[in-house]
Amino acid sequence: MTLSIAAIALGILALVFGLVLGYASIRFKVEGDPLVDQIDDVLPQTQCGQCGFPGCRPYAESIANGDEINKCPPGGEATIKKLADLMGVEAKPLDAAHGEEDVKKVAYIREDECIGCTKCIQACPVDAILGAAKHMHTVITSECTGCDLCVDPCPVDCIDMLPTEETTSSWKWNFTSSPKGDIPIKMVS
């Protein structure tokens, strides 16, 4: 008798919890995978495809499914470190097969050489090249992610990837590399 009461009680409890959980899974359903979004936020969004995926988000999805985290040369060590923290895995050196970490660059079109073929416009993942067929093209440098994808399609090789110029607004204090701009605190004694 007691046995059956216990079984019934447990059964009812199981049913109730099952219903609660079932309801919760519908009510609090999470759209998409938040992990992918988190990984995507860490990635540099150059959309360069050096990782072998067509854009940053596909790579983020792949990482979420267990891919290596060291395939992103534009992000470099900093991104790998952040991804390792996020994924709870060991940070690895950058996979050389996907490229080297480089200084930030921006594409420039040598405009007098441009023939207006629009091939680079089609290649640009962020629509940062402006122009029309048979008219000169130019790069909106503030939108350029430096992904290199426009360089290869150019039939006349008129696109240069130049390192971004440092301006007074982008400049960073760095006292280890040079004493430039050093402040004379402690000079007054």
Add this chain to the structure above:
Amino acid sequence: MKYPSFDNIINNLSAGKLHSFPGGVHPDDKKSLSNTTAIAKCPLPKQLIVPVKQHVGIDGAICVSVGDHVLKGQALTHSNAAFSVPVHAPSSGHVSAIVPHVVAHPSGLTEMCIVIDTDGRDTWCDLSPMMDYSHRNKSELLEVLCKSGISGMGGAGFPSHIKAAPSKPIEFLIINGVECEPYITSDDRLMREHAWQIRQGLDILSHIIEPKAIVVAIEDNKPEALQALTIACQDKPEYRVVSVETKYPAGGEKQLIQVITGREVPRSGLPSDIGVTMFNVGTCFAIADAVLHGKPLIERVVTLTGEAIDNPGNYQVLLGTPVNHLLATGGYLADKQTTPKIVMGGPMMGFTLADAAIPVVKTTNCLLVPSNNELRDDSAERACIRCSACSDACPANLLPQQLYWHAKAQEYDKTEEYDLFDCIECGACAYVCPSEIPLVHYYRQAKSEIRSQKDEKDKAEKAKLRFEARKERLQREKEEREEKHRKAKEARLTAKAAPSPSSQSDNVSGQGNSTAKDKVAAALARAKAKKAAVQEDSSDGSSAPVASEDDKKAKVAAAIARAKAKKAVAQAQSNQEQVPPPQNSMNTEDDKKAKIAAAIARAKAKKAATQEQTSVEDNDTKQARIAAAVAKAKAKRAEQQSNTVVENAQGKTEEVDASIVNAAPKDEKQARIAAAVAKAKARRNAVVEQPIKETEEASFAASDNIDPSEEKKRRIAAAVAKAKAKKAAANKESQ
């Protein structure tokens, strides 16, 4: 947190009770080096280098060009955004260059500068003083402030017209004459010598801002300045001139507000959030100059001091004056320095200049040229002993040693947790550090690193949005294309299903074939069928023009022809004529000729095709279309004649033969023009006369009408036409 009420503060001020801020240090102020002599005028330099941007915000648009002659006070840029103020020519002369030049920034990087070769005459431009400012409205005065290029002269360089137009009601207008940093005495001397003008500036500001109370704060180590301003403000009891305790950094905006009112500026807020706004005495002086004298901000008082200067003191310097010119004026003692070192700003917060050609700007209040013994240059940074002297000295109540640890370890998120961005970089912590750690260096480095990371993050976010927008656009375009194709296919199918007039019946055969050749053939057939229908019905000999020379005429004719053809097609459902594909005739004909005609016809054909025959469009590949167009053009020509033959021209073949031998090698172009003319006329006749008229007759009729000088050509044309017709007829028969 306590937040003293207005009345409370006023009572305290009346009782002479002030608040205090935490921390602070008392460095040796060394002000007597430079504050004993009157402000001297710095002689006019040969060249003035005016940076386009001398304030916080956006640089204005340059409105002069190289070679222009500019007058003293003339605007060189104009303000084109809220946070932009113009710069003005500090003296008259010629603009010799507009180039990037190293500017007053710790990086030693270049920014755009306007270089003026002075002519020595120092001629002012027309000034428009506004003596009756008290009757003017605020916006007018704010515009004057903006146009005069006034920005904060205490150090930050915030545009004054923004600050003077706060979005919130202001209780306290505080005039900052504290000047707490060692060595600097420019405000001190300015207050002593120009107290009245500062008072005038204060009057203007109070007119614009309408504060409930006005406080002039002066540190108690400047008794002369305090006295001068007290006298200047004595007729207005509501202007309270108060003496504040000497303690570095009492001159910091947040610190001074705390001293005067006891209120603290919220972390990411502005002083106006707590009902306070603050202006430097130098800014008041410049505002008075701008409003009462109409003079834009083109000069300022700069303290030139340090033991390596022969005549330390304050100088009235034109903005844009290179530092080395000022040094030469003050007497630079090179032997007192082993390596040249000039500090812009004070010893606590200034920065070492990278180049002596850097120009003086609106925020330059001091140039410190220390001798070797004056500084202890050995950067013997030792380990932190956790003595916490720095946190005792911090005026912002931060934990400098924690910030130091995290900044050093590059744990930037942690530094933000410890409120790194509340640090005002006053240097008090580094001043008291027994281990001589340059703490502020670490904070500045960490701050700029965090800022650049934020910038990168923003940029990545933007790139992501653009990438996604692009992806979406490509997807949309693809769908649109597919939709278009689907619709075209449907149209084709319905056309197939419909009862078949000649053109549609031809379509069927055209669709059936899949090779390119077949398509061409089909297109030709269709074109012909259509033309046949047209001609059969109206028999007016209309066709696309073949003339390559007389384009205009031809076009007109063609347009009329097309319109008629369309009508005719609509009517001529029953007229079905089997038309042979004219490949043979085409091949035998002069290809070049045909192509020229085709090129002209193509444009028209394309236009017409959309209206006349959708199926042509359906052969979607480019080549197919071009082929179709070419074919159509050719077909039209061949067609027209073939029809005539089919109907009635059989008997004339011999005659035609004979004439074509003569005519063809001759001037074909002319012949074709003539033919076109003839056709046009024939058509006209046809319209007038009865509809069933033979083309041959038409051309003959036309030849009668045309003036005799062209008769020969016309004949030739007719002959050519007949020849073609014959060939076409032959083809037809063979089929």
